[in-house]
Amino acid sequence: MKPVVWIPVLIALAVLLAGFGYVGWSKSGPGAGLYSRLWQPDTVFSYWNPKPFYKSVQTVEGLFKGEECIECHESLTPGIVKDWRASKHAKQEKPVYCSSCHGSDHQSLHMPTPDICANCHKAQHDQFLDERRYGFPSHALAMERALDSKHFADKPKAEVASCLQCHSVATKCDSCHTRHRFDAAEARRPEACITCHSGPPHPDDEAYFASAHGKKYLTEGDKWDWSKALVKGNYPAPTCAYCHMRNGKHQVADKAIWKFGLKEINQHKGENVVKRQSWIAVCMDCHKQTESEKWLRNLDLERKRAWQKLYKAEDVLEALRGDGHLSPAAGKRPHYPIEWIDKLWPRARIGLLEGQASAFYNVSKIERDYFEMWYFANLRAYKGAAHGAPKLVDEGHKRMREALKDIKAEAQILDRLGKKEVGMGKPFDPKPLWTTGEYTSKNAEAN
Amino acid sequence: MKPVVWIPVLIALAVLLAGFGYVGWSKSGPGAGLYSRLWQPDTVFSYWNPKPFYKSVQTVEGLFKGEECIECHESLTPGIVKDWRASKHAKQEKPVYCSSCHGSDHQSLHMPTPDICANCHKAQHDQFLDERRYGFPSHALAMERALDSKHFADKPKAEVASCLQCHSVATKCDSCHTRHRFDAAEARRPEACITCHSGPPHPDDEAYFASAHGKKYLTEGDKWDWSKALVKGNYPAPTCAYCHMRNGKHQVADKAIWKFGLKEINQHKGENVVKRQSWIAVCMDCHKQTESEKWLRNLDLERKRAWQKLYKAEDVLEALRGDGHLSPAAGKRPHYPIEWIDKLWPRARIGLLEGQASAFYNVSKIERDYFEMWYFANLRAYKGAAHGAPKLVDEGHKRMREALKDIKAEAQILDRLGKKEVGMGKPFDPKPLWTTGEYTSKNAEAN
Amino acid sequence: MKPVVWIPVLIALAVLLAGFGYVGWSKSGPGAGLYSRLWQPDTVFSYWNPKPFYKSVQTVEGLFKGEECIECHESLTPGIVKDWRASKHAKQEKPVYCSSCHGSDHQSLHMPTPDICANCHKAQHDQFLDERRYGFPSHALAMERALDSKHFADKPKAEVASCLQCHSVATKCDSCHTRHRFDAAEARRPEACITCHSGPPHPDDEAYFASAHGKKYLTEGDKWDWSKALVKGNYPAPTCAYCHMRNGKHQVADKAIWKFGLKEINQHKGENVVKRQSWIAVCMDCHKQTESEKWLRNLDLERKRAWQKLYKAEDVLEALRGDGHLSPAAGKRPHYPIEWIDKLWPRARIGLLEGQASAFYNVSKIERDYFEMWYFANLRAYKGAAHGAPKLVDEGHKRMREALKDIKAEAQILDRLGKKEVGMGKPFDPKPLWTTGEYTSKNAEAN
16 A cells, blocks of 8 residues: 555544544543533532532441431431432332442442433433433533533633533433432422523423413412323323423423524424424324414414514624624624634624624623523523413513614614714724623633 | 585595495405404414404314214313313203304314303303403403504514414403313412413512412412302402402403503592592402502502603603604604504604504614613502512612613713714714614515 | 810710700601601501501590400401411410400500510510621611611602511511411411512522422422421421521521622631531531532632622723713712712712612612612522522523623723713713702602
């Protein structure tokens, strides 16, 4: 074989190996994920992401059997022992004791991560992992995608600790099945979901409870028999889990036609047509097919309308950038510490493709305003339309209209000021005010 | 008779007839209401306004008896059959079957509109219709007033579908009595009302639950006997229906002293004095007369205070318009497609008389900000004061103070910029930015 | 003794006496508190602050025994009689009748103030009063601190009536123990607290119910046995009262480590170290010590991060003031009527030390925006972090980021406009627009 053939092959191999090596090295820092070398976890992280961070206390020594754990903890922490006694775990012929999940050596106890629960609950765990096939957002990918995102690594850890609290759904089963009763009846109720699915940008809580379904649950849900499976005919009105985890399937991604609502999605694509049929099958547990289709079409129309407004706002921002009146322009404000490429090639953040995920910080007011419109107002309307909650649809569109009006008025003032200043030969330099952002290289150093 | 007499009479008659003819023609379009020729309904409209829009499915043929409906739907849609079995309808000697309300011919089924329910529930329906005497807002007029309003016809239908969802209270009884149990006990609970009475501009939900009355309901309401009538002594705390539909009367307009809160109302007018006495009679089911009067007076004072702030804001806007610095001024932005008169005679939207209902869109930021202050902040404070919820009063007045501050600061910047530009002989033309609004003639064409 | 000694002593005595005299005179006006001569109470004030303002009705004459009260009120106000019959008061061998608390003479009835309840419930009342030692905020000082604050006296009474509704916790026990059942079981539930602890600036309601603790309460709280004392092992999840009034202690101030969240607090001070240990002892009813410490440390870090943002915003405002571009500057807007010293020595309101409590009104937009950031966004994040509600932490920090961005953008526009105007020799005078504020001397006259 001639060198012309194997030299490039060898180079490619070397680059590949170097890449793997670099990623491996990068992941082995004090934090976790792709940028683990750039940050340190706060102590509470051990709670949300126990595998890399949890350390057992060293003050109690010894190996303990299940009955012994109970004996001490009955008086130390009576609440959790009571909960456990009320659980199915306790009522087995061979009870599932504390030690079954936490280990026996009190100096190397561990938190039960999903793979530990999978020892007994394999089917559910497999379904859960199956979500990964559908990409993010998904429960199964929630932790790693959070840790691997640039703005997570960039920000002070005190600020992103609350992110992990919900993203820990990927690393702990007790996000939904609260310990130590782990009662399926509890996990079937909406409250199990809405500790996280609540507030901007995913007001599922507000949307469900504002719907006729949710009102029915609020009025009489306490009297329903929650020990029943989530199948047709068992419940007078649906809950989060009824529709999204029908028949108890621990995988919620395979019917998501509009996904998170972050971009316009072509509903005519084959996979979306199939997903839609799955949705309609759920609705048809209670409603007619024709009515179910109407409601989904209503959602489509709402989405189309929302995107008309969003594109309009993007146009205004792009025109402003084109005229050089965006202030501070991309080059005049601090770049994202982790994105060194931004230092060389500063860019505005307008629309999904220009890196909206990082529009959270270190951008101009008008870019941020668009981000708010897109990420919060838009998603409020979406969740409302998807869950049959007119209140949220109205609020979302009202906020989008307001945002568009604000963006136009702001563009107008920036334009008027900018023209005058250029006309007077004294272009304004916003840099001094923005030199030190909230999230600067200095933050990164102390991260 | 001389021609001088009958010629004008004939002309008047001809004009009247032409008027009637025009309205009739205008109402016979594909949409509904006064502007029915200007828009098409989305499919989901058949749900909210069944009379003009509902079409029965054609896939099932045949005439069916009540028992036969049940037989099939028991497995097709078991939930609603269960609900029906639990209803009074099912428990009559001669049950009220599906076919009693929907018809027997499966290819021409209809949705039960209020007039159908009135076949058995005449008294309630009569009370309901009686609301029309008191003008809008009212439940009985909710649908037609929505359809007849210009901004409804003007807007893309995807955006106003959510309006109809609540305004359908006029066209379907199951807004409050959820199908197919139609249980009065359920309709007596606040959840029956707040699917709609919630969120801006009518946060009755938030107000009631933030009050001491609402907290009592939340704590112990599940244990009250909801099968009891809404009369004195039956309930430990009031609910929406207890006060507004006392003794079960299906008419809520005859005690409304501040109505929707949209304008300042003279409380000394005879009719309002009478209404006030009716209110106090309700309070006196539990409270002393003197205390009841104090609370209502407290509401009056809150209202007076709110209007002081609103008038102040109107003054600022009017001064700005007077100085020619409102930007974009009325003539520089798209007019409302349906209001052709706006094209000839453009006007700003400041205060109730200048057409606030349409300040939802195609106005300047500062007009919109006033609209928000009036329609959302003001009504939040009002609902809080009316329901004994200090949280909402505080929030409402806080938002009004903020809005007034924003409006002043905005006016100041527009004024400063405007003066400078005029001084430099280069008045600013905002028109290019605003030429195409969110709701333009183009939208109207595709509506 | 020489005159040089006793003359200054006499003068000091005279000044002291004059001071006492002045305060006494000042407190004896038609209102209440330090500024009682500057305002009149609205009638509803008699409800919230009965001692100075309540007047018995004169229409019923006579002395009545307890049984006689019941006899009449059974039909007049059956609800409250039912409640009383269900109370412990009614079930004593010697019942505590209406007259025991309200008096017997129907023309001089009184509302039962806490000192009256203390006749039987001395221990609770003593604990309650003990809160005063810890300073404000506290329940026991709630009324007098409200009445003695300048902005309360300054504002129209219709606007501050809602303040008193909650601050009446100091003057009436039925804020928490709703009349006339006064059931401890009811007062143990969160609903007893959140009529007041709700909404900005203290969204304890939202925070608790958004936490895993709150969700557990929502799901199954109705089935817990609320007659049990608030001690270890009695409840599956904590409520407001469980943690803040553990063992039923009517004093909530002795564990408050971050207090109201209004300033950065040194957690290393001795008293705070002791308080922290008390907190952790509460958590340890259910959780491990190490985990409890992590959560509190997480709160500390969140607080530190919040203050970084707040200080940054203060810097921007101070720079703007330094450059003379704050508009309207302190001297160009109405001063607070009651603070005559402001007329002589006008000052901007930036940060806690410059009088933030009065930044509610008569300030520039940018000062107000900082106030919002500090008082509402900041406290939302704080309450979220303190109660384990990630939703509120996210929302709070999101709003702080937005506010900081807005403040910078606003500062930039004021700076650009200001520079231009000075350059052109025509400094802008904002005074005309602001001369009459919302709260001016005119308001004070009609107060």
